[in-house]
Amino acid sequence: MSGANRISGWGRLTPAKTARFTFDGKSYTALEGDTVASALLANGVHLLGRSFKYHRPRGILTAGPEEPNALLDVSRDAARRQPNVRATVQEVFDGMVTSSQNRWPSLALDIGAVNDLMSPFFAAGFYYKTFMWPKKAWEKVYEPFIRKAAGLGEAPKEEDPDHYAGRYAHTDVLVVGAGVAGLSAALAAAKSGAKVMLVDEQPEVGGALHYDTGVKINGKDGFTWAQETAAELKAMDNVTVLSRTTAFGYYNHNMIALCERVTDHKAKPGKNEPRERLWQVRAKRVILATGQIERHMVFENNDRPGVMLASAGRTFLNHFGVAVGQKVGIYTAHDSAYEAAFDLKRAGISVPAIVDSREKPGEAVLAQARAMGIEVLTGHAVLTVGGKLRVNSMTVGRHAGSATRKIAIDALLVSAGWTPSVHLFSQSRGKLRWDAETQRFLPGTYAQDSLSVGACNGTDDLQATIEEALAAGELMAKAAGAEGNGKIEITGEAPFSWTGGMIGAAEGAGPDTTVKAFIDFQHDVCAKDIRLAVREGMQSIEHIKRFTTNGMASDQGKLSNMHGLAIAAEMLGKDIPQVGLTTFRQPYTPVTFGTIINHSRGDLFDPARKTPIHPWAVAKGAEFEDVGNWKRAWYYAKPGEDMHAAVARECKTVRDVAGIFDASTLGKIEVVGPDAAKFLNLMYTNAWDTLKPGKCRYGIMTREDGFIYDDGVVGRMAEDRFHVTTTTGGAPRVLQHMEDYLQTEFPDLKVWLTSTTEQWAVIAVQGPKAREIIAPLVEGIDISNEAFPHMSVAEGKICGVPTRLFRMSFTGELGFEINVPADYGQAVWEAVWARAEPMGACPYGTETMHVLRAEKGYIIVGQDTDGTVTPDDASLNWAVSKKKPDFVGIRGLKRPDLVAPGRKQLVGLLTKDPNGVLEEGAQVVADPNEPKPMTMLGHVTSSYWSSNCGRSIAMALIADGKNRNGKTLYVPMADRTIAVEVVTDMVFFDKEGGRLNV
Amino acid sequence: MLLIYCPYCEEERNELEFRNGGDAHIARPTNIADITDEEFEEYFFIRQNPKGLIYERWRHVHGCGKFFNAARDTVSDRFYLSYKAGEPKPDPATFLNNGNESALNKDKGASK
Numbered sequence A: 001m002s003g004a005n006r007i008s009g010w011g012r013l014t015p016a017k018t019a020r021f022t023f024d025g026k027s028y029t030a031l032e033g034d035t036v037a038s039a040l041l042a043n044g045v046h047l048l049g050r051s052f053k054y055h056r057p058r059g060i061l062t063a064g065p066e067e068p069n070a071l072l073d074v075s076r077d078a079a080r081r082q083p084n085v086r087a088t089v090q091e092v093f094d095g096m097v098t099s100s101q102n103r104w105p106s107l108a109l110d111i112g113a114v115n116d117l118m119s120p121f122f123a124a125g126f127y128y129k130t131f132m133w134p135k136k137a138w139e140k141v142y143e144p145f146i147r148k149a150a151g152l153g154e155a156p157k158e159e160d161p162d163h164y165a166g167r168y169a170h171t172d173v174l175v176v177g178a179g180v181a182g183l184s185a186a187l188a189a190a191k192s193g194a195k196v197m198l199v200d201e202q203p204e205v206g207g208a209l210h211y212d213t214g215v216k217i218n219g220k221d222g223f224t225w226a227q228e229t230a231a232e233l234k235a236m237d238n239v240t241v242l243s244r245t246t247a248f249g250y251y252n253h254n255m256i257a258l259c260e261r262v263t264d265h266k267a268k269p270g271k272n273e274p275r276e277r278l279w280q281v282r283a284k285r286v287i288l289a290t291g292q293i294e295r296h297m298v299f300e301n302n303d304r305p306g307v308m309l310a311s312a313g314r315t316f317l318n319h320f321g322v323a324v325g326q327k328v329g330i331y332t333a334h335d336s337a338y339e340a341a342f343d344l345k346r347a348g349i350s351v352p353a354i355v356d357s358r359e360k361p362g363e364a365v366l367a368q369a370r371a372m373g374i375e376v377l378t379g380h381a382v383l384t385v386g387g388k389l390r391v392n393s394m395t396v397g398r399h400a401g402s403a404t405r406k407i408a409i410d411a412l413l414v415s416a417g418w419t420p421s422v423h424l425f426s427q428s429r430g431k432l433r434w435d436a437e438t439q440r441f442l443p444g445t446y447a448q449d450s451l452s453v454g455a456c457n458g459t460d461d462l463q464a465t466i467e468e469a470l471a472a473g474e475l476m477a478k479a480a481g482a483e484g485n486g487k488i489e490i491t492g493e494a495p496f497s498w499t500g501g502m503i504g505a506a507e508g509a510g511p512d513t514t515v516k517a518f519i520d521f522q523h524d525v526c527a528k529d530i531r532l533a534v535r536e537g538m539q540s541i542e543h544i545k546r547f548t549t550n551g552m553a554s555d556q557g558k559l560s561n562m563h564g565l566a567i568a569a570e571m572l573g574k575d576i577p578q579v580g581l582t583t584f585r586q587p588y589t590p591v592t593f594g595t596i597i598n599h600s601r602g603d604l605f606d607p608a609r610k611t612p613i614h615p616w617a618v619a620k621g622a623e624f625e626d627v628g629n630w631k632r633a634w635y636y637a638k639p640g641e642d643m644h645a646a647v648a649r650e651c652k653t654v655r656d657v658a659g660i661f662d663a664s665t666l667g668k669i670e671v672v673g674p675d676a677a678k679f680l681n682l683m684y685t686n687a688w689d690t691l692k693p694g695k696c697r698y699g700i701m702t703r704e705d706g707f708i709y710d711d712g713v714v715g716r717m718a719e720d721r722f723h724v725t726t727t728t729g730g731a732p733r734v735l736q737h738m739e740d741y742l743q744t745e746f747p748d749l750k751v752w753l754t755s756t757t758e759q760w761a762v763i764a765v766q767g768p769k770a771r772e773i774i775a776p777l778v779e780g781i782d783i784s785n786e787a788f789p790h791m792s793v794a795e796g797k798i799c800g801v802p803t804r805l806f807r808m809s810f811t812g813e814l815g816f817e818i819n820v821p822a823d824y825g826q827a828v829w830e831a832v833w834a835r836a837e838p839m840g841a842c843p844y845g846t847e848t849m850h851v852l853r854a855e856k857g858y859i860i861v862g863q864d865t866d867g868t869v870t871p872d873d874a875s876l877n878w879a880v881s882k883k884k885p886d887f888v889g890i891r892g893l894k895r896p897d898l899v900a901p902g903r904k905q906l907v908g909l910l911t912k913d914p915n916g917v918l919e920e921g922a923q924v925v926a927d928p929n930e931p932k933p934m935t936m937l938g939h940v941t942s943s944y945w946s947s948n949c950g951r952s953i954a955m956a957l958i959a960d961g962k963n964r965n966g967k968t969l970y971v972p973m974a975d976r977t978i979a980v981e982v983v984t985d986m987v988f989f990d991k992e993g994g995r996l997n998v
Numbered sequence B: 001m002l003l004i005y006c007p008y009c010e011e012e013r014n015e016l017e018f019r020n021g022g023d024a025h026i027a028r029p030t031n032i033a034d035i036t037d038e039e040f041e042e043y044f045f046i047r048q049n050p051k052g053l054i055y056e057r058w059r060h061v062h063g064c065g066k067f068f069n070a071a072r073d074t075v076s077d078r079f080y081l082s083y084k085a086g087e088p089k090p091d092p093a094t095f096l097n098n099g100n101e102s103a104l105n106k107d108k109g110a111s112k
């Protein structure tokens, strides 16, 4: 038996196909096709959760994706568990485990419900006002408390074992929503010959036809027509129909993001099936047929389990065959809810009364109600409902009257009318217009190539909807280039045309009341909270929204926005459009992180760049650090060594013997052409026409504003060929920068730029024994100091393979950088290592490289500079040509602020205690006793323990630093203040530089 | 995500392939070393940030690598047209269609 409230012979599910699932540990039987909501209702379960703020008992309010209340934790196994799943969307599968959230110790008895009694302390704006002071309490008290209280549901702790897929699609016409309008539009577009995609969030097409059983289309039952039409569309080669697929984001240039739920409804998903699939669809034209969402009535205790939307009651009855109660009251301001009463009555359910807030309901529905013997109380209100865990009565009164009447019920269907679903239209940046007559926002000015049809466009009449949709389908297909004949005719008949609707608080919850009449169920926002916000001075709906958190929950106010707006407008004495509507944002409904990132996780999250020598470093047990996307060997610890010991040993070994270093990540650009030198003259501050082939030079690149952009050694291979190196992280932007000037400012120069970063492996061999190590391996180059002095470059062979050999040094030692084609990188490295190892040399990593260069005062762009440092600030003025008529930055360097005294300049810092190592980033001050806020002179940019100097060394950017030589400054830390001496000479080791030239 | 027409590749490609390069038609002064502070400020720092029509530079960085210019509406993100670097700034009258921005008669072909 699939539930006591399942009415035999009603609904569209097959009684023979059942599935078992549990809710809060109790086992239930569902029918295949049930949602968790319909299955629980079938079993008489109305209480599904506790509310966010007040922990009030909550049930099922809707039958669709707009559900704010019935959020459950749903799991397949321990790792496949998801919180905050809407019970009205999630289909039951056999073996599914569900549980309620936000309650302790049990759903029926919840300790947190004391919040409901303490609600005066939780008024709107509570968080803003209460948690302001003292500052310290934020960390220790407020934040942990808020985090605990704010989390609806609990995230799984295990890694998600499912996989997610992504697809791109291009289509002529994308139709969103497969109700009457969407199906009609898709059919017309498809018959016109356009490539069509039709997507709908529900398992089956039909939209409102799920519940609106009175509708006939082409003489058939509407839902049957919908399924037949979908089948016809699916059979066409030019049509793709996706169900369980939500168009959640409308982005620029008709890019629509879809989430297709592939396996969440299956008991046994296929091994290779993704759980969900992200579609990124580029459509030439978009047709929005997204329908409308019913609003609830705003009255006291309208959140009690058993109170639900009239259309939801009809869906549960007509589609799922489930009665939401046995004595079902109706409270409405709209004709549509009458049809719920008619359906219930026909199914044998008692309908004690239709309470209509209007004096004059639509005549046809009123007549039908009377004919069916249903009591209709016009001009009445439901003032409150009784029952805590499930509604058991409604208290009804005449407007402005004092007499009330209590009517026993076990469910109450409500309707305040309908809100067109303009979310996607709004996301497309279309402008909404306010239709005063029908009191709703409708699509106004379109920003993209789309059209809205049917209910989301404010078209109420069935036949008008069909015709509008058919016309749109044909038109959009033609606009997208289709040339076929899309003329078709469809006839629809609806038993009643609907009138009515209201927004804002109903009778009994008006401005003079303090009752809990909820507008936003998920965030527990009541009508009175909106009024409080206005009283506290909020005027704009954007402020009111943030103050009250109305519409800020995961349902984004699908039910609450209009009510909140109307109440605010009433309080402010303004018209609704003057108060404004908050902007709708993507996503339309919550989307899992899995879908959004799909394949981009684990190794595919971010590509790792590895050098040809990487495997060798891995085998040697190197630790790696990330530099951009590169994995760089950081240090090579020997057994028993920590990082500090390893780096100290490497530093010492390089200077005492030699070290080899993988410098392959350096950016490299081949600059070729008759104007190559002329071009580099413009791109760097240095002069390159004076550099002879076979020589290399350290170059500085500034931006037009005069600040250092990049640096590196450039070798001239021939008159018309330069081998340019850049910083590891700077290669792409330097190439972009060069291309920019070459293409747009100096297009007449004959120069070609090619990135060669990954074509060359670079092995730096540094130290007194460097020449001895490589000498026997090199062919065709005389590498003696006389023939090949510091800053030389030559082409030849090493280990039998071609090389560009540089004599250069970033350590201050005799050094070579061996460039070989990347494929030979590891082999040459191993050959060099075979020579180096017996001599006592070591491989070293980036940390040692950093220390050694700091010992020599060599800067690292991006570490010792920050985009506001000029060559002069970094004491690199020698590299700025005074003779060139032009280079990028020449004018910027003359700007008044760049030549003014007192600029922050790069200097060395020596701690008074040689053993103390400063923290990089630490601030430097002149007077440690100055009251806070202290005058900060600058900060430490580089700081290391130098085993070669036997003390700590540091570099810092200090205001007027060059005039502070020998002065004592201070570095205040949390627990102490460190005294330092400024040294303008940043060369800490081998000041004469003799070691370079041996 | 934008669709951008590259006038060198002669097709619309996804925004992912491009990088924006700021305002177009701001030529670097040939005598830049000699200009005044005010002229340098004007050239390097001052931009209009218009609401509406902007002429801007794009580079088809993950495509042909070329810089080109485009006219775009900064409110709607609609591209009116793209043209090669070095070509003159097009007259808005030649591509703005009389303010008639209905969803149905917009002509994407304007950029081709």
Ligand SMILES: [Zn+2]
Residues within 6 Å of the ligand: B006, B007, B008, B009, B010, B060, B063, B064, B065, B066
């Ligand atoms: Zn291109």
